Amino acid sequence: MKPQVSSTSLYYELYEEIKxxxxxxxxxxxxxxxxxxxxxxxxxxxxYLATELASAGMNRFEFEKRKGVDKLHYALPYFKxxxxxxxxxxxxxxxRDLYGLEVEAIDDNNWKSIVEALEGAAxxxxxxxxxxxxxxxxxxxxxxxxxxxxxxxxNRDLFTGVLRVxxxxxxxxxxxxxxxxxxxxxxxxxxxxxxxxxEALFKKYEKDIVAxxxxxxxxxTYTRVSSSELSLYLRELKVKGYVEQRGMASLSSYIxxxxxxxxxxxxxxxxxxxxxxxxxxxxxxPDYAVTHVNEEQLLNLSGIFAxxxxxxxDLIVADARLVHPTTVVAKNYPNVYVSGYWWYxxxxxxxxxxxxxxxxxxxxxxxxxxxSDAYVADWVYGKASLIRKLTASVLAEMVSxxxxxxxxxxxxxxxxxxxNAKKVYNLS
Numbered sequence: 001m002k003p004q005v006s007s008t009s010l011y012y013e014l015y016e017e018i019k020x021x022x023x024x025x026x027x028x029x030x031x032x033x034x035x036x037x038x039x040x041x042x043x044x045x046x047x048y049l050a051t052e053l054a055s056a057g058m059n060r061f062e063f064e065k066r067k068g069v070d071k072l073h074y075a076l077p078y079f080k081x082x083x084x085x086x087x088x089x090x091x092x093x094x095x096r097d098l099y100g101l102e103v104e105a106i107d108d109n110n111w112k113s114i115v116e117a118l119e120g121a122a123x124x125x126x127x128x129x130x131x132x133x134x135x136x137x138x139x140x141x142x143x144x145x146x147x148x149x150x151x152x153x154x155n156r157d158l159f160t161g162v163l164r165v166x167x168x169x170x171x172x173x174x175x176x177x178x179x180x181x182x183x184x185x186x187x188x189x190x191x192x193x194x195x196x197x198x199e200a201l202f203k204k205y206e207k208d209i210v211a212x213x214x215x216x217x218x219x220x221t222y223t224r225v226s227s228s229e230l231s232l233y234l235r236e237l238k239v240k241g242y243v244e245q246r247g248m249a250s251l252s253s254y255i256x257x258x259x260x261x262x263x264x265x266x267x268x269x270x271x272x273x274x275x276x277x278x279x280x281x282x283x284x285x286p287d288y289a290v291t292h293v294n295e296e297q298l299l300n301l302s303g304i305f306a307x308x309x310x311x312x313x314d315l316i317v318a319d320a321r322l323v324h325p326t327t328v329v330a331k332n333y334p335n336v337y338v339s340g341y342w343w344y345x346x347x348x349x350x351x352x353x354x355x356x357x358x359x360x361x362x363x364x365x366x367x368x369x370x371x372s373d374a375y376v377a378d379w380v381y382g383k384a385s386l387i388r389k390l391t392a393s394v395l396a397e398m399v400s401x402x403x404x405x406x407x408x409x410x411x412x413x414x415x416x417x418x419x420n421a422k423k424v425y426n427l428s
Contacts, residue, residue, distance in 0.1 A: 007393075007400035014399075014406070015392040018413045023384060024421035025141040026339060027162070027213075027271070027316065027371035030380075032143055032154030036128035037376040040118035041071065043094070044106070046379055048087045048346075051284040056081035060285070072111060079106040086347050090382035097385070098131060098378060121378075128377035133158060136384040139418070140427055142210065142371075147201060148179040151208050160427070161209040162271060165259060168198070169252045170216045174241040177234075189234060191227030191254065198258045206266060210425045211314070212259055213271035217278070218294035222253040222304060230254055260308050269312045269425055272301065273342060274326070275319030291319035291344050298325050305333045312336075312424055314368065318343040320350045327361050337424055339368025346373070346383070348390055355394045359412065360403075365423070369416030391417065 037043050045053075054060045058078040066074050082088045083105055095101040099117040106114060121127055132138050138158070145151060145161040147168060167176045177188045184200040187193045233247035243251065263270050274297070278289035305313055314337045315326045323345075330336045338358060341351045358367045369391055372383040395409040404412070421427070 007396045010396035010399050010406065011392050014396050014409055014413070015389065017410050018388050018392045018395075018417070020137070021388075021414055021417050022137045022139045023370050023417050024425075024427070025138050025370065025372050025374075025380065026211075026314070026368060026421055026425070027144070027273075027342070027373055028141055028380065029144050029373065029375045030141065030377070031152070031375075032159050033152050034125070035132065035377045036121070036123050036125050037118065037378060039068070039122055040115045041068070042376050043091070043118050043378055044072065044114070045075070046087075046091075046375070047284075047286060049082065049091065052082045052085055052087060053078045054284060064285075069115065072115065076107065076111060086386060090379075090386045093385040094378050094382040098135065098381060129155075129158075131377040132380050136372075136377075136381040138372075138380060138384070140422070141380075142425075144213070145205060145209065147205075148183055151205065160425075161205065162211045162213045163202075163205050163209045165212055165214045165255075169214050169256050169259070170220060172237075172248065172252055172255065174237055177238055189238060191230040191234065194230075194234065194255070195227070195258050198255060199262060202259070202262045202266070209268060210427065211269040211271050212263055213273060215273035215276060216297070218275070218292045218297055220252070221249070221297060221300040222256055223249070224257070224307075225250045225254050227254070256304075260304070260311055264308055264310050267426060269314055271314045271316060273316045273318070274298075275317045275322045275345075276343065289343075291321075293319050293321045298322070298329060302329055302333070305329070305336050309335050314339050314424065316340055316342045316371075318345050320345055320353070323350075323354045323357060327358055330358075330366050331361055337366050337368060337420075338362070339421075340371045341387070342371075343373065346386070348386075351387070351390045352394055355391065356398070359394070359398065364412045364415050365420055367416045368421055368424070369413075370421075388417075 053075050056078045058075055063071065063074055092103050095103050101114060101117060103110065141159050143154065143159050143161045144164050146164055180197050180201060181188055184197045186197040186200055188197050230250060233243050233251050236247065237243045260270065275291050275293060276289045277292035278287050280288055280290050283290050312335050316339050317323060317326055326338055330338045341354060345354065370387050372380040374380040374383055391413055395413060398404050399406055399409050
């Protein structure tokens with residue numbers, strides 16, 4: 001296969017096509033009634049950036065004590081060290097495209113104009129909605145819904161939900177059971193009662209969700225369990241607040257079993273977010289997390305994929321070491337998909353390798369190419385800018401090396417950024 005044309009010229013041609021493709025955002029942390037940033041801090045100190053500033057030497061404790069301009073003054077000397085990161089690149093793009101500010105650095109010369117611009121757009125909900133829908137071109141966005149709170153009213157044309165169940169599986173606790181009882185009005189003292197409460201919770205959210213999601217810790221594995229062995233473990237957890245490791249694993253497996261049956265019956269996708277260990281002492285707030293891999297976990301999960309062939313599983317990974325194994329799994333299991341670049345994988349070198357490998361190994365309808373992981377509207381745009389750029393670059397390289405032609409590259413881009421998510425998640 002001989003190169004057809006230069007990848008540089010192809011990149012610009014493909015980018016012109018890709019920048020206008022609509023997106024489905026399958027994982028974010030937006031508040032549907034407060035899409036806008038409340039102050040400039042939500043933009044300049046987005047937790048990806050705050051972690052980088054602290055890594056550069058900024059004292060996190062002193063930083064968190066401060067607010068407003070005082071907080072920025074404290075952080076300002078450290079911004080010079082993060083100008084090279086792709087997170088800062090995304091910040092520059094959103095400042096340029098949304099505010100008309102050409103920024104190479106944030107320093108004493110320009111911080112006032114940046115703050116003034118950001119504060120001028122703060123709390124503007126109409127603008128924030130337009131940033132998501134017109135500027136980032138998101139046509140569907142998946143809210144992360146915690147299981148023990150009421151569902152906020154939201155624009156159902158733009159938003160749908162994903163029920164995040166970590167507190168019921170990976171982080172199961174005495175409080176989890178009490179909250180489950182409170183929200184469903186059902187007793188969880190027996191396995192049967194627990195199963196009924198899980199079903200009642202699922203029904204509460206069913207019309208608001210297209211998927212269920214959890215992020216199991218790397219050391220967690222699951223097994224088929226019967227209700228007869230769980231009664232003692234349930235009683236201990238409810239009364240004592242603690243169960244030994246085997247008991248907790250059995251309870252978590254039982255609840256996961258129930259959730260997967262409900263997903264199968266109701267046609268919901270199950271998102272699995274892999275490769276993060278938390279909390280880890282000394283790691284950056286708010287999650288105190290680092291990447292970690294347990295080689296046995298994916299093998300264990302593969303057994304679950306086989307047991308539930310009618311459930312679609314979407315794998316989202318933060319640790320680059322999982323990219324090849326999860327791609328192999330997706331190739332072997334028709335009901336397993338792979339999506340995006342999560343957290344510590346949202347960096348161009350990892351993204352490039354991830355997308356290239358997936359395109360080389362998988363039918364392209366198995367690949368999801370976007371989610372923002374954003375908390376406010378402007379960062380949806382920042383992440384979209386980075387991912388569109390990377391997608392165009394990878395596809396241009398594949399065209400220039402003769403692996404596909406330009407028409408196929410555009411077809412693939414539309415699929416991985418928009419059409420695949422619509423089909424996998426049964427979006428109207």
